Amino acid sequence: MTSASAPIDSRAAAPVRYGSIARGNRRALRWSYFFLVLFVIFFLMPPIYMLITSLKTSAEIGAVTNPWWVYNPTLENYTTLLSQKTFLTFFRNSAIVSVLVVSVTMVVSILAAFSLARMQFWGSAALATGVFLTYLIPDTLLFIPLFKIFAWVHDQTGIELINHWWVLIFLYPTLTVPFCTWIMIGYFSSIPKELDEAALIDGASYLQILLRVFIPVALPGIIAATIFAFTVSWANFLYPLAFTTSEDQLVLPVGIVTTLIKGDVYNWGQIMTGALLGAAPPLIIYAFLMDYYIAGLTAGATKG
Amino acid sequence: MADAVADVRVSAVGRRAGARSMVRKKSFIAFLFALPLILIILCLVVYPAFYAMHLATLSKSMTKFVGFGNFEFLFKRNTFWMVVEQSVLFAVTAVIFKAVIGFIVAHFVHNIPLKGQRKWRGMLLIPWVIPPAMSTLAWLWLFDPSYSAFNWILAHIGVGQVPWTGNPYWARFCVILVNVWVGSPFFMIMYLAALKSVPEQLHEAAAIDGANWFQKIWYVNLPMMRNIIQITALFSLIVTFANFDIVKILTNGGPVDQTHVFATWAFTLGIWGNDLPLGASVSLFMFPILGAAAILILRNVRKRGNEA
Numbered sequence: 001m002t003s004a005s006a007p008i009d010s011r012a013a014a015p016v017r018y019g020s021i022a023r024g025n026r027r028a029l030r031w032s033y034f035f036l037v038l039f040v041i042f043f044l045m046p047p048i049y050m051l052i053t054s055l056k057t058s059a060e061i062g063a064v065t066n067p068w069w070v071y072n073p074t075l076e077n078y079t080t081l082l083s084q085k086t087f088l089t090f091f092r093n094s095a096i097v098s099v100l101v102v103s104v105t106m107v108v109s110i111l112a113a114f115s116l117a118r119m120q121f122w123g124s125a126a127l128a129t130g131v132f133l134t135y136l137i138p139d140t141l142l143f144i145p146l147f148k149i150f151a152w153v154h155d156q157t158g159i160e161l162i163n164h165w166w167v168l169i170f171l172y173p174t175l176t177v178p179f180c181t182w183i184m185i186g187y188f189s190s191i192p193k194e195l196d197e198a199a200l201i202d203g204a205s206y207l208q209i210l211l212r213v214f215i216p217v218a219l220p221g222i223i224a225a226t227i228f229a230f231t232v233s234w235a236n237f238l239y240p241l242a243f244t245t246s247e248d249q250l251v252l253p254v255g256i257v258t259t260l261i262k263g264d265v266y267n268w269g270q271i272m273t274g275a276l277l278g279a280a281p282p283l284i285i286y287a288f289l290m291d292y293y294i295a296g297l298t299a300g301a302t303k304g
Numbered sequence: 305m306a307d308a309v310a311d312v313r314v315s316a317v318g319r320r321a322g323a324r325s326m327v328r329k330k331s332f333i334a335f336l337f338a339l340p341l342i343l344i345i346l347c348l349v350v351y352p353a354f355y356a357m358h359l360a361t362l363s364k365s366m367t368k369f370v371g372f373g374n375f376e377f378l379f380k381r382n383t384f385w386m387v388v389e390q391s392v393l394f395a396v397t398a399v400i401f402k403a404v405i406g407f408i409v410a411h412f413v414h415n416i417p418l419k420g421q422r423k424w425r426g427m428l429l430i431p432w433v434i435p436p437a438m439s440t441l442a443w444l445w446l447f448d449p450s451y452s453a454f455n456w457i458l459a460h461i462g463v464g465q466v467p468w469t470g471n472p473y474w475a476r477f478c479v480i481l482v483n484v485w486v487g488s489p490f491f492m493i494m495y496l497a498a499l500k501s502v503p504e505q506l507h508e509a510a511a512i513d514g515a516n517w518f519q520k521i522w523y524v525n526l527p528m529m530r531n532i533i534q535i536t537a538l539f540s541l542i543v544t545f546a547n548f549d550i551v552k553i554l555t556n557g558g559p560v561d562q563t564h565v566f567a568t569w570a571f572t573l574g575i576w577g578n579d580l581p582l583g584a585s586v587s588l589f590m591f592p593i594l595g596a597a598a599i600l601i602l603r604n605v606r607k608r609g610n611e612a
Binding site for chain 2: 028029032033035036039040042043044045046047049050053061062066067068107108109111112114115116119120121122124127129130131132133134136137138139140141142143144145146147148149170171173174177178181206231234235237238241242253254256257266268271272275276278279282283286290293294297298
């Protein structure tokens with residue numbers, strides 16, 4: 001892993017310094033804290049404002065009062081939203097899609113990464129580069145041709161792919177698989193060759209080596225890749241917006257944007273509540289597995 | 305005696321053939337393991353990407369081949385050149401600001417005692433964790449024309465109202481601001497990781513030579529972090545150039561198409577306007593810049609691999 005996960009800061013253990021350097025350091029420290037507070041305010045303001053608005057009644061939102069303060073806090077927005085059948089449908093769709101996409105992604109990318117990192121075959125080096133390049137092709141380039149391809153599939157086989165939530169299970173792996181494979185190749189390559197050679201001599205098959213040696217050793221990397229895959233499939237907005245339209249087929253981000261904003265009438269209390277609930281699953285995962293999250297983030301660009 | 309020699313020779317030949325078949329078997333298994341990945345990439349990424357090029361040469365009803373007709377049509381439209389200009393302005397400005405803010409914040413986090421760093425880093429990364437579509441809704445509400453919470457603060461400190469997303473220039477500022485807000489934590493994390501790998505001895509040597517804090521950053525940190533700075537900026541350039549969520553939700557391209565980028569305009573033309581070929585032509589303009597950035601990244605990653 002990168003040095004971020006095992007930082008050794010010699011200044012923390014540095015001996016006490018005297019005179020102007022110590023004074024200079026103290027002043028630098030104070031300024032650092034001052035600016036960090038400013039940046040944290042800037043970075044946390046929108047989510048905090050979401051929370052503030054979500055606790056207000058519509059009357060209070062429309063009133064001319066301090067928008068940064070809640071005078072009559074209420075959980076009304078949460079109860080109405082969570083008792084709405086459509087909102088729960090969005091949540092269910094999002095959850096099913098994300099869990100399935102994560103499972104598919106992890107199986108595909110772990111197998112492929114093992115094969116590309118350890119068992120060469122004709123063209124495997126080119127494929128590894130190709131995986132990296134596909135990771136750089138954005139969804140905004142692919143959604144129009146995919147739309148047409150889906151229409152063609154409908155004409156040929158009669159299977160309607162557009163406007164079904166489960167089609168996202170096929171689409172999201174295009175975003176998650178290349179990146180997860182890429183970082184898993186990095187993690188697998190860092191495992192010493194002696195380990196799998198020993199297993200091979202003991203008569204283990206390749207599948208056994210993968211299951212008994214590589215997966216346990218590279219578990220931190222697998223957790224990081226899983227978190228990434230979940231975050232991406234939970235947050236994607238373009239594919240569901242382009243491919244699903246009926247209310248019962250929407251996933252959470254698109255559902256909140258399209259159904260809670262009706263014409264010119266914005267019910268901001270509910271929109272903010274929905275947005276906060278939509279942001280909650282990734283935030284909760286992040287809160288508990290922050291170190292894995294950050295390791296995955298930095299591994300993607302620094303592992304070569 | 306002769307029999308024994310023959311025996312040895314036979315078994316050696318047999319062993320070599322066995323080894324060869326084992327290698328073949330190994331590469332077959334390896335190919336099998338990679339097959340799902342290859343299928344996903346071929347069917348859902350490579351094929352659609354090439355199909356987009358074919359699609360761009362068809363007429364609106366997708367029955368007639370029109371060659372470069374769609375591109376000629378685009379080049380004659382003012383909106384297209386506006387979109388080109390805005391996409392470039394949006395991506396370049398946003399990446400520069402993200403890089404600068406990320407660099408500065410990474411230094412502040414690195415400056416404070418080690419045991420507090422985890423907490424600050426955790427708070428500062430939150431914008432990156434929230435799904436962009438959700439956080440953009442919060443910004444939309446902060447920029448609301450009649451209830452803007454920013455305007456409330458501005459009114460209280462005696463500054464006039466700002467039209468935020470209502471005015472073309474402010475709307476451009478807003479989409480860039482939100483993008484910077486979402487993206488700079490990523491830069492911060494990457495630069496912080498790079499900063500940790502700069503050996504402390506270099507700073508000590510620089511301090512003995514009488515370097516001030518700015519010289520330490522400029523002559524020690526910056527050269528040591530150059531590779532990560534480049535890779536992160538190029539990655540972000542690709543993602544920012546292809547951005548969709550923020551512009552779509554915040555302004556939907558308005559006012560009067562002034563904030564459209566390639567992705568949102570392609571969506572408007574292709575999905576809403578029901579002209580898939582024209583939408584495909586617009587989105588194809590992302591290719592050159594993506595390709596250039598990809599080649600540069602690949603070169604950097606390889607270089608890094610050789611150094612290690």
